[in-house]
Amino acid sequence: SSSSPRNAEPGKRRPSVAVQIGKVIVGGGAPIVVQSMTNTDTEDPVSTAKQIAELARAGSELVRITVNTPAAAAAVPRIRERLEMMGVEVPIIGDFHYNGHQLLEGEPACAEALAKYRINPGNVGFGKKKDSQFAAIIEKAIQYGKPVRIGANWGSLDQSMVAMLMDENHTRAEPWDAAHVAREALIRSALDSALRAEEIGLSRDRIILSCKVSGVQELIAVYRDIAARCDYALHLGLTEAGMGSKGITASSAALAVLLQEGIGDTIRISLTPEPGASRTGEVVVAQELLQTMGLRAFTPLVTACPGCGRTTSEFFQELAKTVQAHVRDKMPEWRVKYDGVENLTLAVMGCVVNGPGESKHANIGISLPGNGEAPSAPVFIDGEKAMTLRGDRIADEFVGILDNYVATRYQA
Ligand code: SF4
Numbered sequence: 001s002s003s004s005p006r007n008a009e010p011g012k013r014r015p016s017v018a019v020q021i022g023k024v025i026v027g028g029g030a031p032i033v034v035q036s037m038t039n040t041d042t043e044d045p046v047s048t049a050k051q052i053a054e055l056a057r058a059g060s061e062l063v064r065i066t067v068n069t070p071a072a073a074a075a076v077p078r079i080r081e082r083l084e085m086m087g088v089e090v091p092i093i094g095d096f097h098y099n100g101h102q103l104l105e106g107e108p109a110c111a112e113a114l115a116k117y118r119i120n121p122g123n124v125g126f127g128k129k130k131d132s133q134f135a136a137i138i139e140k141a142i143q144y145g146k147p148v149r150i151g152a153n154w155g156s157l158d159q160s161m162v163a164m165l166m167d168e169n170h171t172r173a174e175p176w177d178a179a180h181v182a183r184e185a186l187i188r189s190a191l192d193s194a195l196r197a198e199e200i201g202l203s204r205d206r207i208i209l210s211c212k213v214s215g216v217q218e219l220i221a222v223y224r225d226i227a228a229r230c231d232y233a234l235h236l237g238l239t240e241a242g243m244g245s246k247g248i249t250a251s252s253a254a255l256a257v258l259l260q261e262g263i264g265d266t267i268r269i270s271l272t273p274e275p276g277a278s279r280t281g282e283v284v285v286a287q288e289l290l291q292t293m294g295l296r297a298f299t300p301l302v303t304a305c306p307g308c309g310r311t312t313s314e315f316f317q318e319l320a321k322t323v324q325a326h327v328r329d330k331m332p333e334w335r336v337k338y339d340g341v342e343n344l345t346l347a348v349m350g351c352v353v354n355g356p357g358e359s360k361h362a363n364i365g366i367s368l369p370g371n372g373e374a375p376s377a378p379v380f381i382d383g384e385k386a387m388t389l390r391g392d393r394i395a396d397e398f399v400g401i402l403d404n405y406v407a408t409r410y411q412a
Pocket of ligand 1: 305306307308309310311349350351352353354355370
């Protein structure tokens with residue numbers, strides 16, 4: 001069966017309803033979409049448009065911005081205009097909390113300029129106002145023909161739902177623990193809100209759901225559950241994943257398990273950037289996650305050995321870095337010129353132990369000399385030894401071979 005452990009491929013995708021966001025399709029078997037979010041003040045259209053453009057150029061196929069004040073809502077159409085002037089087409093998603101109904105009503109040009117609205121059922125409004133405010137946002141989505149993500153979040157659970165489930169829990173022979181109640185509250189909140197949106201008149205192909213939590217095991221449990229209970233397209237992401245390697249590891253661990261099971265139609269890796277670091281890092285991680293799992297291909301990736309005591313220098317690690325950076329730099333041009341170039345595979349290896357073998361598996365591979373080996377570096381092209389490089393211009397020569405290979409192998 002497709003779930004056989006011998007099968008070296010991701011599992012079958014969970015069937016979901018396709019949703020169109022601008023020109024991008026999420027769900028319905030479409031390639032898994034990479035998205036990200038700005039951290040600029042949306043009231044500032046110059047810096048927000050600039051960051052959206054950076055994220056889009058890095059490969060973010062959808063970009064979300066917070067729309068939290070009347071001035072932010074007023075800035076949205078100006079952001080859209082700036083992006084058009086820059087030739088950036090990426091759909092923009094508006095993230096609304098508490099006052100979305102007022103902002104969409106007060107700024108029709110914002111309601112129109114956004115490609116999707118994101119609302120959180122836990123903080124659409126409180127008490128008696130909640131239902132009418134939720135309905136007001138859904139009606140705007142219907143009026144403007146926009147899809148909506150109903151995004152529940154562990155940090156802002158719908159408290160009336162939690163209270164209701166706690167009451168239900170008393171009637172159970174074996175009551176659920178608090179974590180189970182919270183998971184169910186999150187899922188039920190998303191599913192009930194989706195049902196309500198459909199009752200108001202929003203069609204199923206305009207609804208995406210998410211249930212974000214910050215723990216890896218909880219996220220896997222929540223998404224397995226909601227995936228089995230509906231066929232809405234799902235947005236995956238570990239919320240508050242954190243900074244640096246911790247955020248990357250936690251997000252990759254959680255998302256990889258779900259993606260392998262076919263769950264998830266669009267992903268966001270929520271990383272806290274190091275001070276001064278670019279926001280685009282999360283886009284690169286999302287692409288690398290999908291590509292290393294064999295789900296999509298964006299950029300040729302370099303297979304490199306970690307190095308060990310058999311290598312005489314760190315030169316080969318530098319070479320691996322140089323080659324990966326060269327490919328990333330060239331990709332915007334290559335992507336336009338050469339069909340399929342993102343599937344190219346490269347290997348940079350440190351010695352004869354695994355070097356030639358791994359290099360033969362790649363389209364282009366180089367095996368540098370290890371300790372005690374002759375100072376020569378065989379280059380393998382499509383599995384055959386093609387030439388041997390020597391001396392201190394190996395890096396330049398290898399990059400030249402790569403460029404030449406791309407230009408001759410891939411058709412313009
Ligand atoms: Fe060490 Fe050679 Fe293996 Fe690289 S290929 S990790 S240098 S033994």
